[in-house]
Amino acid sequence: MRFSRIFNPRPFSLPIGRLGLLTIAALLVHGYHLGTEDAEIYLPGALKAADPSLFSFAPEFFQSHAHLSLFSSMVGWSIRLTHLPPDWVFFLWYLATLFAALVSCWMLAEACFESPRARWGAVLVTTVLLTMPATNTGLLLVDPYLTARSLSTPLCLFTLAVFLRKQFAWALAGLLVTAAIHPQMVVYLAFLLGVIHYGGRATVPEEEPVPVLAGLAASMVFLLPSGFHLERAHGAYREALYSRDYFFLYNWTWYHWLGLLAPLGILAYLWRSNLRGTCCAMRKLCLALVPFGLASIAVAALFATSPAFDMFERLQPLRSFHLITLIFILLMGGILAEFTANKHRWILPATTVLLAIGMFVVGKTTYPDSPHIELPSSSSSNPWINTLLWVRHNTPKDAVFAVDSRYFEAPGTDMHGFRAISERSALADYYKDSGAVSLFPSLADSWKSMSTATTGLNNFTESDFKHLREEYPQVSWTVIRGQAPAGLECPFAQAPYTVCKMPEVVGSVFTSGE
Numbered sequence: 448m449r450f451s452r453i454f455n456p457r458p459f460s461l462p463i464g465r466l467g468l469l470t471i472a473a474l475l476v477h478g479y480h481l482g483t484e485d486a487e488i489y490l491p492g493a494l495k496a497a498d499p500s501l502f503s504f505a506p507e508f509f510q511s512h513a514h515l516s517l518f519s520s521m522v523g524w525s526i527r528l529t530h531l532p533p534d535w536v537f538f539l540w541y542l543a544t545l546f547a548a549l550v551s552c553w554m555l556a557e558a559c560f561e562s563p564r565a566r567w568g569a570v571l572v573t574t575v576l577l578t579m580p581a582t583n584t585g586l587l588l589v590d591p592y593l594t595a596r597s598l599s600t601p602l603c604l605f606t607l608a609v610f611l612r613k614q615f616a617w618a619l620a621g622l623l624v625t626a627a628i629h630p631q632m633v634v635y636l637a638f639l640l641g642v643i644h645y646g647g648r649a650t651v652p653e654e655e656p657v658p659v660l661a662g663l664a665a666s667m668v669f670l671l672p673s674g675f676h677l678e679r680a681h682g683a684y685r686e687a688l689y690s691r692d693y694f695f696l697y698n699w700t701w702y703h704w705l706g707l708l709a710p711l712g713i714l715a716y717l718w719r720s721n722l723r724g725t726c727c728a729m730r731k732l733c734l735a736l737v738p739f740g741l742a743s744i745a746v747a748a749l750f751a752t753s754p755a756f757d758m759f760e761r762l763q764p765l766r767s768f769h770l771i772t773l774i775f776i777l778l779m780g781g782i783l784a785e786f787t788a789n790k791h792r793w794i795l796p797a798t799t800v801l802l803a804i805g806m807f808v809v810g811k812t813t814y815p816d817s818p819h820i821e822l823p824s825s826s827s828s829n830p831w832i833n834t835l836l837w838v839r840h841n842t843p844k845d846a847v848f849a850v851d852s853r854y855f856e857a858p859g860t861d862m863h864g865f866r867a868i869s870e871r872s873a874l875a876d877y878y879k880d881s882g883a884v885s886l887f888p889s890l891a892d893s894w895k896s897m898s899t900a901t902t903g904l905n906n907f908t909e910s911d912f913k914h915l916r917e918e919y920p921q922v923s924w925t926v927i928r929g930q931a932p933a934g935l936e937c938p939f940a941q942a943p944y945t946v947c948k949m950p951e952v953v954g955s956v957f958t959s960g961e
Contacts, residue, residue: 487864496523506870551604559729568784582706599629600798680757683895687884
């Protein structure tokens with residue numbers, strides 16, 4: 448293989464200014480939310496990297512993810528280097544990754560389409576559908592909050608774009624950086640690169656081999672953690688695992704199956720069709736995505752055949768449809784722009800505006816009690832967030848909190864995580880921490896014990912709180928939705944939440960609020 452073939456000199460054209468404007472438009476359409484959903488797992492890791500004195504109790508529920516990725520360390524070090532408040536650093540990182548996502552979309556569109564109108568159509572449609580679900584995988588194409596996927600998604604698209612342009616050194620770099628950011632997502636990316644390469648060799652015999660990338664793609668299986676063996680899940684781990692019903696293909700409904708099979712059918716048609724304005728790279732990509740998706744479905748179907756595969760379900764093979772769906776939307780946007788450019792130019796802008804309005808409404812419905820764009824502030828219009836901000840500024844860094852284990856899906860919280868916003872330790876919750884347990888079975892017993900201990904906490908009496916502190920003497924504070932029972936010292940009360948110090952327990956070395 449010639450050295451010049453690896454370092455292909457043909458650069459991408461990057462309209463930075465217009466992509467920057469699209470980034471602002473994407474923010475306005477999809478919003479931004481601090482510490483929601485999976486950000487409750489990723490942001491505490493960054494906060495602890497910036498300030499190791501935080502989260503002295505039960506950090507394993509987020510560190511289990513953080514220690515496998517450089518994401519938390521990168522964000523944490525940026526907090527220390529800039530000396531900016533963490534909330535501002537998170538917001539700026541989100542804007543940067545949102546911009547990177549649109550840049551990588553443009554690069555992939557440039558690799559797949561010949562005309563500028565098709566490329567802009569691809570990026571425009573993708574921009575207004577960024578927070579669309581990737582069928583029933585539990586993932587959005589791009590999250591409206593900061594996680595490791597915020598960085599791994601643009602890295603995946605970048606790697607695909609340069610690989611299709613035969614810039615293999617850049618593709619290798621993209622693959623390695625993605626592995627450092629999100630070891631799970633890079634497995635799907637590496638598999639797809641392997642399928643593209645070998646599919647291209649089969650259809651275009653003169654293609655030169657790429658042994659380094661092919662070998663690296665095959666070796667990605669060794670990134671998987673240990674502990675995978677044929678065994679039925681038991682006890683607390685089974686409860687956490689089966690709470691993720693989308694892991695199991697037999698739980699998927701007909702419209703979820705439509706989200707799997709319809710894109711693959713259309714991609715197969717696009718591969719066979721020599722559409723106007725498309726490049727050979729697009730047909731090569733479409734050809735690869737079909738077996739890539741079918742193989743993922745086959746593996747998921749195999750895992751669903753018997754409980755003996757329970758320990759393998761956490762591999763989530765159908766996560767490959769995150770990439771498939773994102774690329775499918777990008778390609779369809781480009782084709783729509785290309786074929787409506789001459790006689791029906793109004794179709795693309797009208798479609799884009801309608802989709803943008805629809806996604807804006809969906810975003811407001813998903814977070815009904817929160818600002819659409821949660822800019823960093825010392826207060827919020829959401830009482831739950833306001834309570835957590837008070838906790839951050841008025842309790843010791845080593846405080847440990849007890850909160851009702853079902854708080855995450857309670858009305859008004861809008862799925863804002865306790866740790867990510869309050870910057871304080873807490874007993875494990877039932878919903879979000881079970882996600883960490885589903886991937887790391889060793890956490891199951893402590894998760895079950897903690898989440899059971901705080902079930903129904905909002906209705907606890909003083910004696911219940913004393914019993915809780917006897918069981919977990921580290922707990923020094925509590926947040927109650929509703930009125931606190933008599934006997935507790937509560938320095939914060941803002942309807943409907945109350946923040947109280949835990950009561951003293953006779954004979955305990957711990958005292959109230961210590």
